[in-house]
Amino acid sequence: MLVENMKMAFSAIRANKMRSFLTMLGIIIGIGSVIAIVSIGDTMKSAFEGIYKDIGVTQAYLYIGYWVDDVRQSDYFTLDEMERVKEVFGDEIAYIDCSSYTSADAVNGKTTVKFSFNGIDYNYPEVQPINLIYGRFLNEGDILGRRKNVVMDTISANNLFGVENAVGKTFRTTLYGNADEYTVVGIYRKEQGPLQAMMMGANTEGGEAYLPYTILTWPNDYFYNLHIYAADEEHMDEFYHRLKTYVAKIKDRKPEDFRLNTVKDEMGSVSGMLGGMAMAVGGIAAISLLVGGIGIMNIMLVSVTERTREIGIRKSLGARTRDVLVQFLTESAILSACGGIAGTMLGGGLVKIGGMAMGIPTVIRPGVVLLAVGFSAMVGVFFGIYPASKAAKKDPIEALRYE
């Protein structure tokens, strides 16, 4: 019987091709825009998660809260304190530095390039994969000896020296008022996805270089925050809580006075925000689905009126109320579900094409697709109930007499 109903529905849909197409078009546009918006949200979310994974989810910054009014000199960190934290937590910390960076003009002969300098420890490559292609990374000796050695990426090297392999070359720059000569000891290659480049800024004109963090704290030795990678992602929350409590203790503060900013939390809030936005905007796009559903109801009502005689004939041949109801419901559900499938392909296709054009891997969740198609069939059933029950309730005698 179901198969029979489906066949009848398909032949009724085919009988009025233009009308059926336009009715579906409403659902196609509705489902298509919902799918497109939700998928754009999902794509952004996964792209952000990718970026955060690349920079390390166990990463955190610890500093005195911005809400603390009376910030004292002692609220800033010293290298000694950092060493103490390192000792106390030992293996639990994969990496720690003082998050020091500055920008200055690097000069090589007649070439001047604006450089961002990042002060790091020698074991930085353990937490951040660095694709070194020439020379070596900074070593313990560089750090402890405050040696003026730097590691830079190929683009920066090109900008400053005109060659990729700049190992051994030197340049002059002024950090915190001291002009000095710095030597390049290593060159790495940066690998950035297009979205990453978009979000983090692609470096094309300026330069970036790593140097020992001990250079960037010199001469005043005070720094604003601690930059830490936890060794164990699973227990990082508990570890960071202990860390915060410890730091508060040595700083003679309450733990609430410190702010701990973990990448995991940030990722969570960005994901949450993107998810929320996609839901809200998708919900507004779903208004068009409602309008499409009303269109189905309207056309089904027309169809029921036009086919009054057919209903009369069917009833005279023994069709029960339920049979007629199911017949028309099947028709509206199929109309809507077909629209839903086409709309999913349209919306998903647009997102895929857009992603390909921009070189971004897109995410179209099968769950969303199933939900959309299922929902569109539901729309069809919901908005089909009234016309179908109107059809089913028709009096056979009057229906047969209908012109």
Place this chain on the structure above:
Amino acid sequence: MRQGKQNGERRSFGRKGQLPDYMTENICEDLIRLEDMVKIYDTGVLKVLGLKRINLTIHRGEFVAIMGQSGSGKSTLMNILGCLDRPTIGHYYLDGVDVAAMNPDQLSLIRNRKIGFVFQSFNLISRTSALKNVELPMTYARKSKKFREERARVLLERVGLGKRADHMPNELSGGQRQRVAIARALANEPPLLLADEPTGNLDTAASVEIMELFSQLHKEGTTVVVVTHEEEIAAFTERIIRFRDGQIVSDCPNVPRECGEERKTDASVKAEAAQKGDEALC
């Protein structure tokens, strides 16, 4: 008298300008003149000959019946006479103007001003009052609302429905509906009234009423052409043209009330038509 009107007055057409040249009235004594008119239906696969070389003249003021079995071509002729359709070959002079080559909008204007239709199934617009139905041709002629309403009331009065002006078509009997249709056909004072089986959907009493109304209109000077397959209806007219297989098989006067048994040949019909044409030469 009629000549006087020819070069002089032209009715205004809407707010914009004048009626086109082909709308000038009363050029010829021959209201309808078909010359070697052929209608071929192109069904895609077959070409069907609908009408075979028709020559026919109807004078101003005649009361003519066109008779034939269904499929004889009388409906096709009716459509062409009513400017709903165009002949494939040949000429159709309506009021001296060849309408065979006109475009659909020009034909619309001709239908609006020169032809009044009366259909078998009345063809009143539903959910629209008798008055509004009668006003419709005048609306398309861009007449003012006041003029339309006054004239529609006069016309309904004339067909005996003055008190039913505001009734909807479904509140009227068949005969009354047909009278509304006649009033509507007369709205723009067309020189030609075309009735296609006007009594086909009516009982005998109503049929007689309607035909007497046509006779009355004829006496008042309107040219009336009635298409029918009923001898009793044809008997009201003054001239009967019989159709079979797409051609005229007889054309004879019906005075008084009876068509002679003699059947004229095509050639004789043509000769007669030509003769009449000569007499009424403009």
Place this chain on the structure above:
Amino acid sequence: MLIENMKMAFSAIQASKMRSFLTMLGIIIGIGSVISIVSIGDTMRGLFADLYGKIGITQAYVAIGYWVDERRQSDYFNLEEMERIKEIFGDEITYMDCDSQTSADASCARTTVKFNFTGIDYNYNEVQPINLIYGRFLNEGDVLGRRKNVVMDTVSAVNLFGEENAVGKSFRTTIYGTTDEYTVVGVYQKDMDPFEAMMMGANTEGGEAFLPYTILTWPNDMIYDLRFFCRSEETMDELCANIKNYVARIKDRRPEEIQLITARDQMGQWNGMLGGVSTAVGGIAAISLLVGGIGIMNIMLVSVTERTREIGIRKSLGARTRDILVQFLTESALLSACGGILGTLLGGGLVMAGGLLMGIPTVVRPGVVMLAVGFSALVGVFFGMYPASKAAKKDPIEALRYE
């Protein structure tokens, strides 16, 4: 003829009420959601404009840019510099203070309330209307003499002292490590609308008080930023540029390193952002208008088919192609415009009702309403074009023969 067409269209719409209603419903929902989203955006903009108007549109802050990496001691301001700026720009500045705030616990007998203290100059009430109901405002003597007098609002007074008129009462608090007794010299009434309370935080439990700014800079005299009010909105851009240049010069910085934020610029940013968001979301809501338009097209096609015979009759009575075209176009435009008007009423009504409920003045721009209704009529004409031309092109003979 136009009137005639309108009448015909109305009677056709009335002839099938359910169908016309459902067709309109699509447009109603579409226009309704666009109008409400745009109006919510406009309302928010209006609220921000009010808010900024209240806090003073000419208000500005000047400080060293947060993007400047290496801070010097000299980047901070001292009171002497503030006085100098006041002197130089005298007439153009109506008010200036050092934007100093702190929070501390205020205690009176056994009651302790967390207070926010804002340091102000004696002429603050000239630029910020303060509705003083008891006592007096801070005077020049209080400011110059660093007297420990405060002015607080009624809610704070009730929280701390249990009564509104707390003039003459005193409390103890510790500011920058120094515990002292402070005396209330005036009490004012805060007038906040619900939106202001939402954005700025309504004070129900804690307390707020004004005290001489000279108390809050004591003992270190280092000021991060200066707050001032310009005399007129027209000349404020020039004045701000001058102040920025002057500050850069005395601080030995480039003007690009000095940050100067004005309330007007901030408002402009809010306006731009809100406008952008409401346009984007409104655009997505407009997809439903597209779906509604398709619904109109579909129903008009059905209507044209059903009324084939009528079209034949009209043509036989002399209706030209254009007459039929205009007749059906009028019908679809009217259908859509009615939907647009109802949708505008619905959307505008919802926003107004919501505003009334929340006690917020709403903004429904007449321009937006006109645009919406006009656009909906346009949708009707656009989507009615195809069905109407299909009707107009019908062959009269076939149309008359149609059952």
